[in-house]
Amino acid sequence: MTGTLPGQxxxxxxERPDAVAFREKEFGIWQSATWAEYLGRMRxxxxxxxxxxxDRGDRIAILGDNRPExxxxxxxxxxxxxxxxGVYQDAVADEVAYLLxxxxxxxxxxxxxxxxxxxLEIRDRVPQVEHIVYHDAKGLGSYRExxxxxxxxxxxxxxxxxxxHPGAFMDAVRAxxxxxxxLLCTTSGTTSRPKLAMLSHRNLLSMAAQFxxxxxxTSGDEYVSFLPLAWIGEQMVSxxxxxxxxxxxxxxxxxxxxxxxxxxxxxxxxxxxxxxxENLVSEVQVMTEDTTPLKRAVFQWAFRVGTAAADARLEGQxxxxxxxWKRRVAELVALLPIKDQLGLRRVxxxxxxxxALGPDVFxxxxxxxxxxxxxxxxxxxxxxxxxxxxxxxxxxxVGRPLxxxxxxxxxxxxxxxxxxxxxxxxxxxxxxxxxxxxxxWLHSGDAGYVDERGHLVVVDRLADVRILxxxxxxxxxxxxxxxxxxxxVREAVVFGGDYPFVTAVVAxxxxxxxxxxxxxxxxxxxFTDLAQKAELYxxxxxxxxxxxxxxPPAARIRRYLLLHKELHADDAELTRTRKVRRRFIxxxxxxxxxxxYGDDETVAVDTEITYQDGRTATVAHALxxxxxxx
Numbered sequence: 271m272t273g274t275l276p277g278q279x280x281x282x283x284x285e286r287p288d289a290v291a292f293r294e295k296e297f298g299i300w301q302s303a304t305w306a307e308y309l310g311r312m313r314x315x316x317x318x319x320x321x322x323x324x325d326r327g328d329r330i331a332i333l334g335d336n337r338p339e340x341x342x343x344x345x346x347x348x349x350x351x352x353x354x355x356g357v358y359q360d361a362v363a364d365e366v367a368y369l370l371x372x373x374x375x376x377x378x379x380x381x382x383x384x385x386x387x388x389x390l391e392i393r394d395r396v397p398q399v400e401h402i403v404y405h406d407a408k409g410l411g412s413y414r415e416x417x418x419x420x421x422x423x424x425x426x427x428x429x430x431x432x433x434x435h436p437g438a439f440m441d442a443v444r445a446x447x448x449x450x451x452x453l454l455c456t457t458s459g460t461t462s463r464p465k466l467a468m469l470s471h472r473n474l475l476s477m478a479a480q481f482x483x484x485x486x487x488t489s490g491d492e493y494v495s496f497l498p499l500a501w502i503g504e505q506m507v508s509x510x511x512x513x514x515x516x517x518x519x520x521x522x523x524x525x526x527x528x529x530x531x532x533x534x535x536x537x538x539x540x541x542x543x544x545x546x547x548e549n550l551v552s553e554v555q556v557m558t559e560d561t562t563p564l565k566r567a568v569f570q571w572a573f574r575v576g577t578a579a580a581d582a583r584l585e586g587q588x589x590x591x592x593x594x595w596k597r598r599v600a601e602l603v604a605l606l607p608i609k610d611q612l613g614l615r616r617v618x619x620x621x622x623x624x625x626a627l628g629p630d631v632f633x634x635x636x637x638x639x640x641x642x643x644x645x646x647x648x649x650x651x652x653x654x655x656x657x658x659x660x661x662x663x664x665x666x667x668v669g670r671p672l673x674x675x676x677x678x679x680x681x682x683x684x685x686x687x688x689x690x691x692x693x694x695x696x697x698x699x700x701x702x703x704x705x706x707x708x709x710x711w712l713h714s715g716d717a718g719y720v721d722e723r724g725h726l727v728v729v730d731r732l733a734d735v736r737i738l739x740x741x742x743x744x745x746x747x748x749x750x751x752x753x754x755x756x757x758x759v760r761e762a763v764v765f766g767g768d769y770p771f772v773t774a775v776v777a778x779x780x781x782x783x784x785x786x787x788x789x790x791x792x793x794x795x796x797f798t799d800l801a802q803k804a805e806l807y808x809x810x811x812x813x814x815x816x817x818x819x820x821x822p823p824a825a826r827i828r829r830y831l832l833l834h835k836e837l838h839a840d841d842a843e844l845t846r847t848r849k850v851r852r853r854f855i856x857x858x859x860x861x862x863x864x865x866x867y868g869d870d871e872t873v874a875v876d877t878e879i880t881y882q883d884g885r886t887a888t889v890a891h892a893l894x895x896x897x898x899x900x
Contacts, residue, residue, distance in 0.1 A: 273448040274471040276312070276349040278513035280443065283309035286489070286516065294338050295523035295531060303338065305516075311338075311425060313439045316346035318428030319377070320442075322401055322419075326351030329373045329454065333357040333366065333388070334381025336495045336521050339405040339421055341509060343379040344499075348452050348471075350442050355454040355466065356500030358846040359385070360839070367392040372466060373454055373697065374398055379421070382406035390415060448472040454697055455502050457649045458624075458845045466697035467502075467649045477506065477652035477691035478514040480672035484657055485619055485643075491517040491538040494613075496528045497546075501847055503624050503645075506653030507541050532613025540617050543624035544631070544751075545848045547642070550612055551634050552757035556782050557611075559789070572604035576637035584636065584663055605638050614640050621645050623654065624847050626728060628751030629665035636663070644668045646728060650712055651675075652691040656726050667725035677726060683717040684732050734852060736767020738824040744772070746852065749817065749825065756813040758783045758806075761837045761844070763855050765863060766825065773866040774830040775859065776810055777837050783809075798877070798891055801832040807896050814898055829866050831895050833859075834875055865895050 272281050282291070287306035294301050303311075324330065330347040332340055332354055340356075347354040355373050357366055359381070366388050370378070380386045380402055389402050404410060405421035432439060452471045456464035493512065497504040512519050517539070522531040532540075558566050579597045582589050589597070609615045620635070623645030635642040643658035646668035656677060658669035671677045675689040692712045695703035706713055717732040729735055730745040738744045746764040753762035753774065760779040766772035780797050783806060787794055794800040810832060818826040837843040843855055856863055865873035872892045 273475065274348070274443070274446045274450070275452055275474065275509065275513055276316075276345050276443050276446070278475070279305075279309055279312060279345055282513065282516045289489070289516070290518050292338055292341075292519040292521065294521040295527070298523070300520075300534075308338075308342070312342050312345045312349065313432060314425040314428035315342055315421070316349040316428060316442070317431040317439055318424035318426070319346060319352065320350050321427040321431055322377070322424065324350065324352050324377055324401075328352045328377070329355055329375040331355045331357055331370055331373065331375040331378045332499075333359065333361070333378060333385045334405075335359050335525070336497075336499055336504075336508075337381060337405065338521060339379070339381070340499050341519075343403075343421075344453075344509065348446070349439065351446060351450065353451050353454055356456070356498075356505070358456075358498050358500045361388075361846065362840055363388045363391045367395045368463060369456065369466075370396040370399060377401040377403065379403045379405070383409035386410060386413070386418070446471070448475075449694075451694070453505065455505065455649050456500065456846075458847055458849055465699055465702055467693045468695055468697050469502075469649075469652055469693050473652045473691045473693055474505075474510040475514060476674070476689070477654060477672075478510040480674050480689075480691070481506075481511060481654060481657070482514065483673045484659060487511060487515045487517055487539055487619075489516040491515070491618075492520060492535050493517055493539050494520045494522065494528070494532050494535050494537050496522050496525075496531075497542065498846070501624070502647075502649040502653040503541060503543065503847075507539070510652070529613055533610065533615075536613070536616035538616055538618045539620075540614065541621040541623070541645075543847060544622055544627040547622055547627060547631050547635065548754055551631050551755070552779060552782055554608060554612070554634075555757040556785060560785075569604045569608070572600035573637055575600040576605055576639060577633065580633065580636035580639075584665075601639060609638055609640065614638075617641070619643065619660075621657070623647065625849055626730075626747055626751055628748075628755055630752065630755040632663075632665040646726060648687075648712070648714055650693045650706060650714075651687055651689055652693070655687045655689055655691070662723075664721075664723070664725055667721060667727050669726065670724050671726070677720070678711075679719055680713075682732070683719070683729070683735070685714040685716045685718045685726070685728065686711045687714060688712070738767060738772075740822075740824040742822050742824045744825055749774070749821065749827070750850070752817045752820065753814070756810070758786060758809060759813070761850065763837075763850055763852060764827070765856070765866070769867055771828045771867075772825055773863075774814070774827050775833055775855070775862060775866075776814075776830055777833045777835070778806065778810075780836065797836065798834040801834055802891070802894060806832060807894060811896060811898065818898060827898055829895055829897050831862060831866065831873070831893050833862075834877060834891050834893055862893065865893075871895055 283305040288304050290302045291305040291308040292303055330352050332343050344354040357369055378389050386404050401417045403419050403421055448471045451468045453469045454466045495508045508519055520535050522528045558569050575596045620640050620642045645654045646656040647654035655675045656668050656671050678686050688711050716728055717735045718728040730747040736744045744767045749764045750762045753759050758779055761777040763775045778801050814827055839846050875891050877889050
């Protein structure tokens with residue numbers, strides 16, 4: 271029975287019934303629940319779902335922010351043999367409809383009025399949805415739609431069922447098999463609409479066990495769950511590792527309180543995609559610019575000392591007595607306060623995954639004293655297959671395979687993975703499954719190679735890697751990561767290889783760029799207005815020139831422009847995990863790309879604006895095309 275996720279919860283509740291399983295912050299106060307209470311609520315909801323008619327093999331969609339009810343619903347569905355599917359909380363109605371249609375979900379667990387409204391808006395497209403279960407009743411008191419039911423009502427139904435048939439729940443869990451599908455998880459969707467990967471209990475728990483062999487966590491650890499539970503990365507840590515190890519999961523009160531909640535909890539383990547680490551770097555860079563000259567000088571000195579110590583340690587070189595003494599002083603006067611401000615003071619192991627992290631960002635955190643390590647994997651391998659080990663971190667690599675995982679590189683450079691964690695296929699998509707799996711090997715779609723120390727180096731998506739005119743291998747992603755090290759660059763999309771030379775479309779970080787403009791007494795009105803200021807072109811242009819100095823001549827950016835808008839997942843320009851959808855952007859902004867390779871110094875672009883009353887208007891803008899060095 272412990273070979274399944276619900277079985278692991280039953281085990282935790284038996285071994286440590288009074289230990290804290292999770293906390294949720296409500297109205298500024300942390301509310302705790304024990305493992306016994308966790309199991310009791312999960313059991314009641316599971317039997318309540320079955321009372322509503324949900325049966326083995328049915329699909330249950332879960333939509334909302336990270337809340338205890340999410341994981342309770344997920345494990346409850348698994349307990350009766352149903353299959354949960356996570357949906358990103360910021361998904362628009364059309365995306366939700368697509369996933370409900372693709373999965374054939376019979377029930378949806380929706381957090382609040384906003385999520386319920388999405389389901390009601392598309393209900394005619396998903397007639398198979400019989401029940402909509404909500405757990406935040408605010409604003410829903412007057413709703414009378416068929417099938418709408420409160421989470422607590424479902425628990426009450428299940429509690430009554432357990433009272434009348436006390437053995438029903440355990441019988442259902444014992445009937446589960448380790449090869450049963452435990453989760454439908456959406457792929458990133460960088461090249462097409464997301465597919466639904468079928469992950470079994472064995473897949474998810476074997477991944478967690480392999481991870482534990484490399485970097486053990488303990489039942490006394492604290493973890494803050496603030497990344498979407500629809501993402502395999504958060505599932506990997508919060509659910510699979512959380513149940514395997516039995517550490518405490520903490521759910522923030524709101525998205526905008528995450529930093530404060532991190533500082534209060536002081537987690538020992540933290541996992542985030544590159545965008546979070548990049549945002550933290552930008553925040554520190556902006557803080558140092560806003561502080562007094564003395565504090566800025568102290569931080570810069572401390573950071574230089576931290577960088578020297580980190581470089582020596584990662585290269586396996588001894589740190590002399592003078593540098594050790596300086597490092598202690600730097601930690602005391604600057605580095606520790608910065609880590610505390612970021613909520614990283616107690617972090618023992620920090621991880622990044624989901625996309626490549628630039629080496630500059632990596633070095634930044636190691637200079638601060640944060641033990642940041644790269645993970646590599648895909649949804650199809652339950653989240654992770656390769657990881658850095660303590661004392662063996664290399665900024666340009668993603669580490670070595672987990673125990674029990676094989677990695678090899680095909681003749682065309684594609685990374686292939688074989689592991690007990692590799693998924694069983696895509697839901698209702700046999701053609702895509704055949705493309706992804708061959709003789710047990712997962713075709714990742716990523717290009718890479720293994721270096722002399724056995725570390726895997728991921729170059730880019732295989733479809734995006736190109737050869738430049740001088741024979742240089744060109745990775746747009748590598749250049750993009752270097753551009754995003756600037757606190758004023760939110761996103762960057764680089765083109766080259768199939769084009770005569772390398773160019774870039776840059777989207778500003780509006781908040782940081784706006785603060786810079788205010789400090790320099792530069793007036794502006796909108797994002798577009800700010801992005802077209804000559805001063806911003808000079809600011810970003812200086813950074814582009816710095817990036818070029820680190821690149822081979824043929825890979826250097828020759829022309830760029832500042833985009834008139836932010837790239838956004840709602841516009842399909844990014845995935846929900848903020849990966850750039852390069853092909854879509856190349857098509858959507860075709861006129862801009864053509865202008866980058868032309869001779870004109872400006873390019874006209876039309877923007878459609880939707881007002882609050884529903885009216886729309888089209889506004890024309892002229893974007894400047896800059897030549898690097900102009």
